[in-house]
Amino acid sequence: MNIYAHFSSIIARHLAALVAAGELPAGLEGYGFTVEPPRDPSHGDLATNVAMVLAKPAGSNPRAIADKLAGLLRAEPDVTAVDVAGPGFINIRLRDDFIRARVPEILREGTDYGNSALGSGQKFNVEYVSANPTGPMHVGHCRGAVFGDALATLLVKAGYDVTREYYINDAGGQVDVLARSAFLRYREALGEDIGEIPQGFYPGDYLKDVGLALVAVFGRTIRAMDEAEWLPIVREFAIEAMMKMIRDDLLALGIKHDVFFSERSLHTDGRVQDALDALKAKGLIYTGVLEPPKGKTPEDWEPRPQTLFKATEFGDDVDRPVQKSDGSWTYFAGDMAYHYDKIQRGFSHMIDVFGADHGGYVKRMQAVVKALSGGEADLDVKIIQLVKLWKNGEPFKMSKRSGSFVTLRDVVDEVGKGVVRFIMLTRKNDAPLDFDFAKVTEQSRDNPVFYVQYAHARVMSVMRKAAEALPGVDLSDAALAGADLGRLIDGSEIALVKMLAYWPKLIESAAVAHEPHRVAFYLYDLASEFHGLWNKGNEDPSLRFLIDGDKDVTLARLALIRAVAVTVASGLAVLGVEPLDEMH
Structure with a gap:
């Protein structure tokens, strides 16, 4: 049970009763209010702002509304006290038996605990990683990959129908550079001395394997071809090799996408023109001249007519070019067509996970989604800030098979998939993150992944x-769900159950906010509450989990801590981390 949703429905029922009795006006159903834990736990178990939300539409004083609702809530069988505070907050205190009843629910539901029907099966497209297919993934991609994957899992847990998508940037000039770099390695594999890698080419050793593979497949055949002939052959071959490498890197991190979408297909199938035509039909395309960009003087600026999208009509700062004066498409045109394709596939909710250098793209992408969908679809763009690697307080550099950066695989091989995934979610996505190899492997509460796993x-x-x-005693979760939980009477035990009861609410709020880091934060707080209870048992033997001669107390406490383990496992599953049964 989501106790917060449960009491929201109870409050809504009492509001309807007050309306029916003529004590409140009709038409208050559409105003949203919250039921949450109070900021100060001493104020109670639940707090709601319903009276303040409804005061203006009801034309009433919020305290007056709060007093009316408080009187009705006090009669609820699971409520022990209701207080009205400040301008009209209602604080509710619950019976301990009602709180304890959450434990058997958790044990019966297992890691499905926290699953929600909030999303009602609405389709969500989450596009993440989408690294250029020009080499192995680096540590910056790692953070975006983990974020996007955890967010997708979070949305699934909250009841949404999620498609995980990777956009292959295989239409730009960078893939031609890749092809030329691979061809150079092909020549090297044929025994030629290629000398220094030319400036602007991809220098990584990973392309040596591609060169060898080209020789294995084509022999010397393509060496005799002109560039116009070999370039498309090598480009296709190299892209496929890079995507296999990227897929393998992602699998090392436990990530699988449902769809790999080719940018090039948008151009070859005419879908860029289709998107442009759709905007033209809405009167949103025109030929014009843009103002000089910021930082350029008029002498540096050469105004030229371009095909422009009226992005400013949808919240962007300037209108955006989609076609250059020479007839070629802009990069934005491909993105425009890609999101039009998503809309045509039935996605009304979309999330794009972008790197830190793509902040300037947010408004234009949201503008074009609004325009193409007629305001029916929404796009949330999540910017992933940089990751800095440290070891022993110093910037840490590892082997660079890439030739220019630390790879995702390097980091995973160094500390393990679970550690990488958890740590990448210990900061909000738009905040920089320090990844200290010493700290993420130390066994202390300062290492959040250890603390939760512990x-x-x-x-x-x-x-x-x-x-x-207890030989012969059934200690399965199903059996422990029938324990006499009335034996849980210490305040720390009840507080732990209250934290467990917050998990379904946390899932929904994190899903709505598109913030999977909240799960990592919650797990750390839950672990802290549990370890605190463990330490109390060390100080006071009567609070230990196993009590000689008192089977009922022991079973009740075993039920409680198994509920903790189940909830931790449920949370780690959202993050894509396996729970550990033993620490080594």
Whole structure:
């Protein structure tokens, strides 16, 4: 049960009763209000702003509305106290038995605990990574890959129908550079001395394998061809080789996409023109001359007529060129067509995960999605800030098979997939992140992935000891769900259950905000609450999880800590991290 949604429905029912009784005016159903934990836990278990939200449309004083609702809420069987605070906040305190009842729910639901029907199966397209197919993925791609994948999983848990998509930038000049770089390595594989890699080519050793593969497939055949002949052959071959490398890198991180979409297909199939025609039909395309960009003096600027999209009508700062004066498409035109294709595939909700250098693209992309969909589709662009690698307080450089950057595979091989994924989500996406190889492997509460995994491992250790201490007793989650939870009476135990009860609410709020880092934060707080209870047991033996001679208390506490482990596992699944049963 999502207790916050549960009490939202109870409040809505009481509001309807007040309307029916003539104590409030009709028409208040569409105003959203929140039910959340109060900022100060001493104020109660739930807090709602419903009275302040409805005061203006109801034409009433918020305290007056709050007092009316408080009187009705006090009669609820699971409520022990209701207070009105400040301008009209309503604070609600719940019965301990109602709170304890969440534990068997968790044990019955397992890692499905927290699953929500909030999304109602709405289609979501999450596009992430989309690295140019010119080499292995670097550590910057790593953060965007983890973010996008965790966000997609979070949305699925919240009830959305999600497609994970990778946009292959295989239509620009960079893939021609890739082809020429691969051809150079092909010549090298044929035994030629190629000398220094020319400026502007891709220098990484990874292209040596591509050169060897070209020889294995084509022999010396393409060496005798003119560039116009060999370029498309090598380009196709090299792109496929790079995408295999990228897929392998992603698999090392536990990431699989549902769709790999080729930018080039938009051009070869005429879909860029289709998108332009769709905008023309809406009167949103014209020929004009743009103002000089910021930082350029008039002497540097050569005004020229271009085909422009009226982006300013949809919130952008300037209108955007889609076709140059020479008839070639702009990069934006391809993105425009790509998102038009998403709309035609039935996606009304889209998320693009962009690198830190793409901040200037946000408004134009949101503008064109609004224009092409007639305002029916929405696009959220998440900017992923940079990752800095450190070791022992110093910037850390690793082997660079790429020739110019630290690869994703280097980092995964150094510390493991689970550590990388968790740490990449310990900061909000638009904040820079420091990845310290020493700190992410140390065993302390300063290392969040260790601290969370340690909570799960500690529970599993207790369960192994319990199996030895209680031979023949069924300690399965199904059996523990029937334990006498009334034996959980310490305030720390009740506080831990309250935190567990927040998990379904956290899933929904994080999904709505498109912020998977909230899951990592929650897991750290939950682990902290659990470790705190463990430490209390060290100080006071009566609070230990295994109590000699008191089977009922032991089973109740085992049920509680298994609920912790289940919730941790549920959260780690969203992050794409396997829970550990033992720490080494």
